Amino acid sequence: MHIAKKGLKLYYCEYEDFIQLEELMKKILLLVFVCALFVSCGKKEVKPLSQESKTSQEAFILAETIKNAFVANDSNTLQKNSTEKGYRDIAANAKGYDSVEFTFTPRWVDIENNQILLNIAWRSTWVVAGRSIDDRGMAVFAMEGTPLKVSQILRGNPFILPGQ
Numbered sequence: 001m002h003i004a005k006k007g008l009k010l011y012y013c014e015y016e017d018f019i020q021l022e023e024l025m026k027k028i029l030l031l032v033f034v035c036a037l038f039v040s041c042g043k044k045e046v047k048p049l050s051q052e053s054k055t056s057q058e059a060f061i062l063a064e065t066i067k068n069a070f071v072a073n074d075s076n077t078l079q080k081n082s083t084e085k086g087y088r089d090i091a092a093n094a095k096g097y098d099s100v101e102f103t104f105t106p107r108w109v110d111i112e113n114n115q116i117l118l119n120i121a122w123r124s125t126w127v128v129a130g131r132s133i134d135d136r137g138m139a140v141f142a143m144e145g146t147p148l149k150v151s152q153i154l155r156g157n158p159f160i161l162p163g164q
Contacts, residue, residue, distance in 0.1 A: 055148075059141070062150065081150060083144075099126075105121045107120060122137060133162050135158075139155050
């Protein structure tokens with residue numbers, strides 16, 4: 001049924017027709033939303049890692065390797081992953097404690113020429129003669145070479161027993 005008034009056609013809709021139209025609109029809106037979701041979640045191109053990023057990751061891994069080797073008293077791994085001076089900085093305090101635990105948090109990496117300076121915030125818990133000693137600080141691991149090796153520890157050396 002239609003009503004003509006001044007050239008405009010108006011259509012009369014029953015309530016049931018309106019409900020069906022509303023359900024159809026909801027389905028169309030849902031379909032548009034799902035399509036938009038699939039289009040927006042498409043696979044994006046992944047940027048390749050820069051050389052500086054790869055070097056930084058290698059420095060983080062080396063610091064963890066040194067930490068784990070020190071905790072396990074593994075002098076072979078310490079020597080393999082450090083220069084002679086670096087080994088002396090690390091192993092100068094390899095005795096005189098029962099156990100030690102470290103937490104390393106890398107903060108910053110500086111890459112200058114052929115040297116990498118890795119800034120690490122650290123916490124340690126040393127057990128000496130049944131007594132627990134906590135310490136914390138900031139260290140700079142100087143690394144060089146290919147593959148990277150620790151050449152020196154600057155600032156607060158985490159591998160020195162507190163009080164020595």
